[in-house]
Amino acid sequence: MSKLKYICSVLVLCNVIFFSCKIGSKYQRPVMDGMPHSFEAKGLEEGEAADIGWSTLYKDSVLQNMITKALDHNRDVLIATARINEMIANKRISFANIFPEIGIDGVAQKEHLNYGGNNPKYTPEIHTNLTFGWEVDIWGKLRWANDAAIASYMQSVEAQQALRLTIIAEVAQSYFKLRALDRELEIVKQTLEALQESAHFAKLRHEGGLTSEMPYRQSLVEVARTEPLIPSLENEIKLMENNMSVLLGEFPSGIPRSNTDISTHSILPGLPVDVPSSLLERRPDVIQAEQKLIEANAKVGVALTSILPSLNLTGRLGAENSELTDFLKSPAWFIGSSLAGPIFNMGKNKAIHQAAKAAYQQEVYSYEKTILSVFMEVNNAINTYQKTQEVRKSRETLYSSVRSYQKLARLQYVNGIVSYMDVLDAQRQLFDAEITLNNAILDELTSTVQLYKALGGGLVK
Numbered sequence: 001m002s003k004l005k006y007i008c009s010v011l012v013l014c015n016v017i018f019f020s021c022k023i024g025s026k027y028q029r030p031v032m033d034g035m036p037h038s039f040e041a042k043g044l045e046e047g048e049a050a051d052i053g054w055s056t057l058y059k060d061s062v063l064q065n066m067i068t069k070a071l072d073h074n075r076d077v078l079i080a081t082a083r084i085n086e087m088i089a090n091k092r093i094s095f096a097n098i099f100p101e102i103g104i105d106g107v108a109q110k111e112h113l114n115y116g117g118n119n120p121k122y123t124p125e126i127h128t129n130l131t132f133g134w135e136v137d138i139w140g141k142l143r144w145a146n147d148a149a150i151a152s153y154m155q156s157v158e159a160q161q162a163l164r165l166t167i168i169a170e171v172a173q174s175y176f177k178l179r180a181l182d183r184e185l186e187i188v189k190q191t192l193e194a195l196q197e198s199a200h201f202a203k204l205r206h207e208g209g210l211t212s213e214m215p216y217r218q219s220l221v222e223v224a225r226t227e228p229l230i231p232s233l234e235n236e237i238k239l240m241e242n243n244m245s246v247l248l249g250e251f252p253s254g255i256p257r258s259n260t261d262i263s264t265h266s267i268l269p270g271l272p273v274d275v276p277s278s279l280l281e282r283r284p285d286v287i288q289a290e291q292k293l294i295e296a297n298a299k300v301g302v303a304l305t306s307i308l309p310s311l312n313l314t315g316r317l318g319a320e321n322s323e324l325t326d327f328l329k330s331p332a333w334f335i336g337s338s339l340a341g342p343i344f345n346m347g348k349n350k351a352i353h354q355a356a357k358a359a360y361q362q363e364v365y366s367y368e369k370t371i372l373s374v375f376m377e378v379n380n381a382i383n384t385y386q387k388t389q390e391v392r393k394s395r396e397t398l399y400s401s402v403r404s405y406q407k408l409a410r411l412q413y414v415n416g417i418v419s420y421m422d423v424l425d426a427q428r429q430l431f432d433a434e435i436t437l438n439n440a441i442l443d444e445l446t447s448t449v450q451l452y453k454a455l456g457g458g459l460v461k
Contacts, residue, residue: 022140023308024301027294030364032371039273040379042386047272049455050282054168057452062258063175066248070171073249076163139308144301151295158291161284165458167247172449174244178255179262180442181240185233186261187434192226194427199223202420215420222424263441271451273382280374282456289363289370296360303356307349374454381451388444395433395440402426402433 055064071077199219205211242252280286409426412418452458 021138022143022301024140024144024304025297027297029290030293030367032368035371036276036375038275039375040382041273042382044270044273044382044386046275048274048278049271049452049457050274050279050459052271052452052457053460054452054458055461057448057457058172060175060258062256063172066175066244066255067168067171069248069250070167071164074167074247075249077160077167078249081160138310139305141302141305141310144298144305148295148298148302151291151298154291155288155295158284158288161459162288165284165453165456168458169449169453170247171244173446174240174247175255176262176442176445176449178237178240178244179257180438181233181237182257183262183438184435185230185237187431187438188226188229188233191427191431191434192223192230195219195223195226198423198427211420218420218424222427262438262445271385271448271455271457273378274455276375279378279456280371282459283374284456284459286370286374289367293360293363293367296356296363300353300356300360303349303353307353378451378454381447381454385444385447385451388440388447392437392440392444395437399430399433399437402429406430 054067058064058067199216199222202211202216202219205215241255244255245252406426406429409418409423413420413423
């Protein structure tokens with residue numbers, strides 16, 4: 001027992017002496033010169049959009065249920081979750097490599113010896129050992145490897161978070177697109193019904209001798225031109241439903257809708273814009289890029305320390321004897337060590353270190369590119385968000401004016417003041433105004449989704 005205490009004392013002493021040394025450069029976050037202190041908010045209030053839960057932004061209960069279902073069943077999300085579980089195991093493996101490995105082995109055998117006589121001899125042999133092996137982390141190689149494993153694990157976590165933001169945005173955008181298609185189909189059907197009514201009226205006037213055949217034939221042309229839009233939109237709606245089903249992790253099927261149309265969809269009137277220093281600390285893609293940088297820096301440390309000699313300790317504590325009765329009376333132990341390191345390999349290890357440093361520099365540039373992309377994405381999203389609001393207001397004004405014009409044209413046509421061509425022109429303008437207003441509403445909702453995602457929104461419900 002005293003021998004075992006001695007071995008443990010040696011291990012503890014080695015741990016204290018050698019683990020205090022860790023060769024390599026400690027990670028430091030790169031500093032980008034000239035980084036703006038704010039985004040181009042253009043009148044938007046300052047705040048943290050990420051603190052606004054997605055269920056607060058998207059008040060439609062049907063949409064909320066879809067987002068919840070997608071986060072639970074989307075296959076990309078499930079793949080990312082499985083990836084995290086894999087990285088947890090890898091992180092545990094790297095952490096375990098720092099510590100000694102303890103095992104046990106035992107053998108019991110009986111040997112039959114007969115040298116040609118009539119007196120065979122049976123020789124039993126029994127031994128059991130408690131073994132251990134330990135690569136003492138003199139220079140910090142195993143700790144650098146553990147740091148790299150932790151950073152790799154954190155990348156998988158942040159990748160899943162970034163994927164969740166993307167899934168939420170995709171579900172919301174697809175739902176709004178589907179609602180816009182529903183509304184467009186409704187507009188086409190209403191327009192077709194109005195054109196058919198006008199064609200019937202034109203036919204009566206022609207048959208009554210009030211007008212020539214030209215207005216009647218022109219009305220039929222407009223009906224024939226509008227009718228194909230319905231099956232085309234119905235096909236587009238079905239394809240969108242199938243895409244959304246897969247997004248929700250289901251087989252293609254019908255997608256439920258709320259009772260209100262897209263023009264009355266309730267959404268927050270504005271989103272606050274955070275300062276860059278705070279946003280960069282929260283956006284999963286930025287954190288993931290930095291974890292890649294941390295991993296690359298740790299791999300430089302692994303490559304550097306691999307050039308230096310490694311110390312391995314091995315030992316055995318057990319007993320062995322040829323007679324079972326004396327087995328416990330025959331203890332045996334040993335402890336040994338080996339120091340191994342390269343002497344000449346044509347600079348291979350040095351080249352590995354240089355390659356690791358080059359890989360780290362690549363990740364530095366990749367991290368900086370991510371930061372630049374964040375500024376571009378946020379500024380673009382802010383500008384698009386504000387401009388789509390302006391466009392939507394203009395489209396509403398246009399629609400209101402064209403609707404009044406169309407009513408007036410129909411009234412004057414009945415009274416014989418204007419020709420039927422004026423009525424058709426007014427009908428076309430009303431149709432175009434309704435479609436463009438519907439698209440403007442969709443663009444505004446989509447820009448809100450994109451701005452919310454760009455500001456890191458969606459991490460909380």
